[in-house]
Amino acid sequence: MISLQDMIKEALGNNIIKIEDNKGYIDVVVPLEKLKESAIKVKQLGFDHVKSVTAVDYIQKKQFMVTYHISSYLNEELSRHVLGLSTFIDRDNPHIPSLATIWTSAEFQEREVYEFFGIIFDGHPDLRLLLLTPVVAALKPLRKDFVVKEDSINIEVDYAAYNATKWW
Amino acid sequence: MGSDNKEKKEERLNLLYGDLDTVAKMAKESLIKGKIAKMVDWATSFSLWPVHLMTSCCGCEIGAAWGPRFDNERFGSLPWVSPRQTNLIIVEGTITKKMACTLRIVWEQMPYPKFAIAMGSCALDGGIFYNSYNIVRPWQVIPIDIYIPGCPPRPEAVARSIIELQKMLKNKSLASKWILESKREDKKYIIPKEDLCGWRGEKVDLTTRYD
Numbered sequence: 516m517i518s519l520q521d522m523i524k525e526a527l528g529n530n531i532i533k534i535e536d537n538k539g540y541i542d543v544v545v546p547l548e549k550l551k552e553s554a555i556k557v558k559q560l561g562f563d564h565v566k567s568v569t570a571v572d573y574i575q576k577k578q579f580m581v582t583y584h585i586s587s588y589l590n591e592e593l594s595r596h597v598l599g600l601s602t603f604i605d606r607d608n609p610h611i612p613s614l615a616t617i618w619t620s621a622e623f624q625e626r627e628v629y630e631f632f633g634i635i636f637d638g639h640p641d642l643r644l645l646l647l648t649p650v651v652a653a654l655k656p657l658r659k660d661f662v663v664k665e666d667s668i669n670i671e672v673d674y675a676a677y678n679a680t681k682w683w
Numbered sequence: 684m685g686s687d688n689k690e691k692k693e694e695r696l697n698l699l700y701g702d703l704d705t706v707a708k709m710a711k712e713s714l715i716k717g718k719i720a721k722m723v724d725w726a727t728s729f730s731l732w733p734v735h736l737m738t739s740c741c742g743c744e745i746g747a748a749w750g751p752r753f754d755n756e757r758f759g760s761l762p763w764v765s766p767r768q769t770n771l772i773i774v775e776g777t778i779t780k781k782m783a784c785t786l787r788i789v790w791e792q793m794p795y796p797k798f799a800i801a802m803g804s805c806a807l808d809g810g811i812f813y814n815s816y817n818i819v820r821p822w823q824v825i826p827i828d829i830y831i832p833g834c835p836p837r838p839e840a841v842a843r844s845i846i847e848l849q850k851m852l853k854n855k856s857l858a859s860k861w862i863l864e865s866k867r868e869d870k871k872y873i874i875p876k877e878d879l880c881g882w883r884g885e886k887v888d889l890t891t892r893y894d
Contacts, residue, residue: 647817648780648879656816663814 519596526556540584542599550602551612554583558617561590562598565614568624570632574659577606579634583614583621604634613639631657711863720859727770727796727858728849729759734769736789739776741803741835748838755838758845766792771848774821776835777805777812783819784879790825796861798852800844801827804834819877826870 520536523543530553533544545553566584573580582601587593604611613636615622625636626645633655636642644652654661714720737745749755749762763769766789778786790797801821804810807830812818821827828851829844852858861867 646779646781648784650877651780651817654816661816663816 519593519598522560523557523598526560527553538599540597540599542582542601544601544603547602547604547611550600551614551617554600554614554617557585557598557600561593562587563589563618565618565621565624566597568621568628570628570634570657572606572632572657572659574606578603579606579609579632580604581611581628581634583618585618609634610637611635612637615639631655633658714859714863720856720863723859723862724853724856728852731758731760731771731798731845731848732763732769733760733771733773733800734766734789734793735762735764736772736786737775738778738782738786739803739805741775741806744835744838744841745773745775745802748841750838753838753842755842755845758842758849760845766790767794769793770795770797772797772799772825773841774799774801774806774825774827776803777810778819778821778824779817780819780877780879783821783824783875786821787824787875787879795865795867796858798848798857799825799827800829800831800848802831802836802841802844804832806830807832810834819875819879822873824873824875824879826867826873 520534520541523541524531524534527543527545530545530549531543532546533542535542543553562585564586566586569582569584571580571582580601580603582599585598585600586596602611609632611634613621613625615625615636616638622640623645625639626641626643628634629636629639629642630644630647630652647656733745745762747753749760760771770793772786772790772793774786790799799821801807805812805818806821808820809815809818811834829848831840831844833840855869857867857869
């Protein structure tokens, strides 16, 4: 019987930069230009949905790593595995082709990555804010260079505004 | 003496002819002096209906508080679905910036006299999310009457807060004064500083609304 790692190696071929099996799931890193192409090939293997889309901010390398965690509902063999499909993109110009047209379940997750990291998914059908208000989303709060303001126990509270509300 | 009698006669005549201003004045006086004001406070204190606005984990405790074991319905309060038929809002835990917009809209929809209880340490001052970029304190959005500390507070604490609110209502006659003057004197009208809903750009008439 052929193992999953060999199956993926055979399907993706030269597209793979790095493949790891020691994380509890198989992690594949592909170049940005061949992301969409390899996603289609992975889908043809039987991986039919995206479990999560996430990003990692490598601020010193000036790169983002965007990861799609992919699994299967219909194929019983593949449903036991999770496949991580990642790619590195430029931090100053964060554009990535959207995989929402290949897996519909990626659409919702990509919107979340868009508002928290400011990564723009090209070709996404409906790229709007999901959880944050426009003011907060402009800060891109999950990037490493975002500084949380109140970072001590001494909280800066606007007591003048608070006193205006009390009446006792 | 004669002039007083004349005035009284005039008042009666006004009543007969239907002078609206005089009648309204007399009705208002009878409300202030009479026992109707007290009755309004009594009736309001035993019909505090909170609206369902489960924003956070304190919502579970609210479920328990109105459940069969702790039965808060014996105080005359009943959780209700629509803000239009309710007069109490219980802020259950964290309010994110997006939810603050909803909270404000729900508050504006409720008819006065209306009251607010902030429940849990998140609603007091942020709780475990005190330095988060995405929360607001509920007192920045709506005027709060009673705070319940705890993470989460016990259902008994919720029952106590409702009893305290009933006492406050009766002692300070909040409801009847609110109805008479159509605004609340002891509290300022709060407008959130930050543009939570993204509507600040449009013209919103805030002068005609009351707390």
